[in-house]
Amino acid sequence: MTAYLIKNVSVVGAAPTDLLIRDGVVAEAGAGLTAPDATVLDGTGLVALPGLVDLHTHLREPGREDAETVESGSRAAALGGYTAVCAMANTSPVADTAGVVEQVWRLGREAGLVDVQPIGAVTVGLAGERLAELGAMADSAARVRIFSDDGHCVADPKLMRRALEYVKAFDGVIAQHAEEPRLTEGAQMHEGEVSTRLGLTGWPAVAEEAIIARDVLLAEHVGSRLHICHVSTAGSVEVLRHAKARGVKVTAEVTPHHLLLTDEKAETYDPVYKVNPPLRTAADIAALRAALAEGVIDIVATDHAPHAVEDKECEWAYARPGMLGLETALSIALDVLGPQWDLIAERMSRAPARIAGLEGHGLDPAPGVPANLTLVDPAAHRTIEPAELASRSRNTPYARMTLPGRIVATFLRGEPTVLDGKAVK
Ligand code: DOR
Numbered sequence: 001m002t003a004y005l006i007k008n009v010s011v012v013g014a015a016p017t018d019l020l021i022r023d024g025v026v027a028e029a030g031a032g033l034t035a036p037d038a039t040v041l042d043g044t045g046l047v048a049l050p051g052l053v054d055l056h057t058h059l060r061e062p063g064r065e066d067a068e069t070v071e072s073g074s075r076a077a078a079l080g081g082y083t084a085v086c087a088m089a090n091t092s093p094v095a096d097t098a099g100v101v102e103q104v105w106r107l108g109r110e111a112g113l114v115d116v117q118p119i120g121a122v123t124v125g126l127a128g129e130r131l132a133e134l135g136a137m138a139d140s141a142a143r144v145r146i147f148s149d150d151g152h153c154v155a156d157p158k159l160m161r162r163a164l165e166y167v168k169a170f171d172g173v174i175a176q177h178a179e180e181p182r183l184t185e186g187a188q189m190h191e192g193e194v195s196t197r198l199g200l201t202g203w204p205a206v207a208e209e210a211i212i213a214r215d216v217l218l219a220e221h222v223g224s225r226l227h228i229c230h231v232s233t234a235g236s237v238e239v240l241r242h243a244k245a246r247g248v249k250v251t252a253e254v255t256p257h258h259l260l261l262t263d264e265k266a267e268t269y270d271p272v273y274k275v276n277p278p279l280r281t282a283a284d285i286a287a288l289r290a291a292l293a294e295g296v297i298d299i300v301a302t303d304h305a306p307h308a309v310e311d312k313e314c315e316w317a318y319a320r321p322g323m324l325g326l327e328t329a330l331s332i333a334l335d336v337l338g339p340q341w342d343l344i345a346e347r348m349s350r351a352p353a354r355i356a357g358l359e360g361h362g363l364d365p366a367p368g369v370p371a372n373l374t375l376v377d378p379a380a381h382r383t384i385e386p387a388e389l390a391s392r393s394r395n396t397p398y399a400r401m402t403l404p405g406r407i408v409a410t411f412l413r414g415e416p417t418v419l420d421g422k423a424v425k
Contacts, residue, residue, distance in 0.1 A: 001414060003027075005035045009043025009375065011365050012050075013341030019048060021371045024414035029367055045379060046408055048365050049345050051083025051372035052330065053352040055175075055253060056150070056229060056301035058322070059085075059116070061107060062100070063092025068306040068392050070104060073326070074113035075390040076304070078417035080326040081374035081407040082114050084353070084361045085304075089121040090151040096121035096132035098140035105142035113417045113425070117356060120144040122163050122174060126152045131159065134166050145357050148175035150229055151276075153211060155181050160215060164224035173251075173355065175227040176215050178236070179277065183207035188317060190263040190278040198266060200316075203278050205233035212236050216243035216250050227355060228252040230303050232277040234287030241296045251355050253301035254288050256332035257323055257397060265397070271312050271319030272397050275305070278321075289336060292347060299352045302329045306393030324396040327389050330376065331403035339378055360413070371414040380406035390423060 003022040010016050011029070018033035019026055054077065060068040068076075070087070077085045087104050089095035095104060101118040108116025120137035124130045126149045137144040147167060154160045154176060163174050184203045189195050191202020212228055216239065219226035231237065231252045243250050257275060262282055265273035273279060291297040305322025312319050333344055345364065353362025360370040383402045386394040410418040417424055 003035055003038035004041060004416070005033060005038040006041045006043040006048065006375070009046050009048045011048045012345050013047060013339065019365055021411060021414050024371060026365045026367055026369050026371050029365065041409065043375060046375045046377055047341055049081065049341065049374050049376060050349040050362055050364050051374050051410060051412070052081045052348045053356065053358060053361050054082055054085040054302050054304070054326065055299060055352045055356055057085040057087055057304045057326065058090065058306065059087045059104070060091060060306060062103065064308070066392065067308045070107035070116060071111040072390060072392045073304070073306070074108065074111040074116060075423050076326040078113045078410045079390050079407060079423055080328070081330050081376065081410055082326060083372040083374070083410065083412050084115040084117060084358050086117045086119050086146060086356055088150045089119050089148060090126060094121050094125050095119070096124050098133065098136040101137050101142040101144050102140050114412060115358065115361065117358060118142045118144055119146045119148050119175065122147045122149045122154050123159065128152060128155055128159065131162055131166065134163070134172070138170050138172060145170070146173045146175050146227070148177065148229065150175065150177045153177050153179040153181060157214060157218065161218050161222060164219055164222040164226065168222065168224045171225065173225040173227050175229050176211065177229050178208045178211035178215070180207040180210050183210070189266045190280050192263060192281060194263045194266060200266065205235050205280070208233055208277055209235040209239055212239045216248045219250055220246065220248045225249045230255050230258065230277055230301070231288065231297055232258045232280050232284065234284045237287045237291040237296055240291070244296060251298040253299045254292055254297045255303045256300060256325055256329045259285060259288055259292070259336045260332055261397060269316050271314065271316050272323065272395050274316060274319050274321050275323050276321035293343065298347070299355065300329065300333055300347050301352065302326050306391050307395050308393065312395045322395070324389065324391050324393060327391065328384060328396065328398050328403060330407060331405045334378060334405040335403060371411050373411050374407055375409040377406045377408050378404065382406050
């Protein structure tokens with residue numbers, strides 16, 4: 001195994017130092033290190049972060065390998081600075097059995113570019129009617145700890161309660177896609193001034209807020225862990241703030257796109273901006289940013305949602321919701337948060353690793369720690385060319401935009417997956 005000596009790198013924003021990576025771990029840290037057998041990387045001007053961890057990735061395999069595979073999504077993740085991703089269960093077949101989650105887990109190991117941790121479905125076929133085999137998935141080789149029907153809400157309160165009770169035994173988490181389905185029937189975009197003007201059926205903020213309010217109360221009643229996927233409204237932030245003040249075991253994520261883009265993008269009628277939950281208003285963005293800084297929202301998660309061309313390049317009403325995220329998330333975080341490295345490390349690596357219980361991830365580079373880390377050049381800018389992305393899909397909302405920051409290298413257990421900004425395999 002090649003050793004790597006990274007010279008003059010800032011670890012999470014601290015004064016420059018050297019890092020020696022050997023045998024899968026950070027072997028030494030300090031100024032003036034030498035290692036004759038090591039490959040030397042110049043880290044001048046670069047920031048080393050713990051490898052990013054995404055709690056919300058759609059890898060589409062099995063079933064829609066034309067949109068993404070575990071391997072292509074893993075490569076996109078590594079290029080985005082990630083060393084672990086949690087793969088959502090809305091595949092075909094749905095990841096609602098030990099067999100499917102083990103398949104995804106094994107494909108992740110074979111690709112070997114990031115650690116792929118499958119998320120299991122809460123209900124059979126995501127149909128919201130019967131609990132899936134949560135225990136069998138937890139006991140499988142994939143050791144599932146997060147369960148989600150993402151893409152669909154677990155709308156039945158009795159089923160949601162049962163799911164929370166079930167996972168309590170093994171400290172599992174239910175990750176809810178908060179969308180009251182009766183309130184969003186036929187919805188095409190955020191319900192507000194822009195939807196009225198465009199004549200498109202709206203997705204009201206209260207459809208998200210009502211489910212979060214219900215579920216934090218259920219989680220409190222049961223004493224279980226709840227995670228809220230892609231929080232998108234200012235009102236949701238207030239519900240979460242209240243729940244956290246009461247000591248409810250709830251965590252929450254926000255996506256990069258909900259931190260940056262508003263519902264005004266729908267005026268273009270370009271379905272690349274169609275996403276679920278929809279893009280909201282500038283006031284929602286301000287509340288989400290403040291909540292992220294404060295910790296009411298715990299993490300940034302991408303909701304990387306690759307879609308084939310025919311599912312996106314069509315009329316808005318027929319297009320599938322979702323946008324790519326893995327290869328641009330760190331740049332959007334830098335754009336939104338600025339060089340607050342400790343905050344970025346916390347919200348994009350440490351906290352998601354803790355929530356998912358991923359051992360060896362989310363740890364700042366230091367002697368003895370598994371070498372899961374990424375090197376960022378914060379001074380670099382790059383223009384996003386969809387055709388150059390590693391994802392099999394092209395549905396990025398940032399096409400031809402120039403974004404700050406570039407991932408220079410990513411290491412998974414001491415092996416580079418990305419070097420000089422390029423995937424190693
Ligand atoms: O926009 C979305 N796309 N939101 C979801 O909840 C699901 C996702 C998908 O699977 O494409």
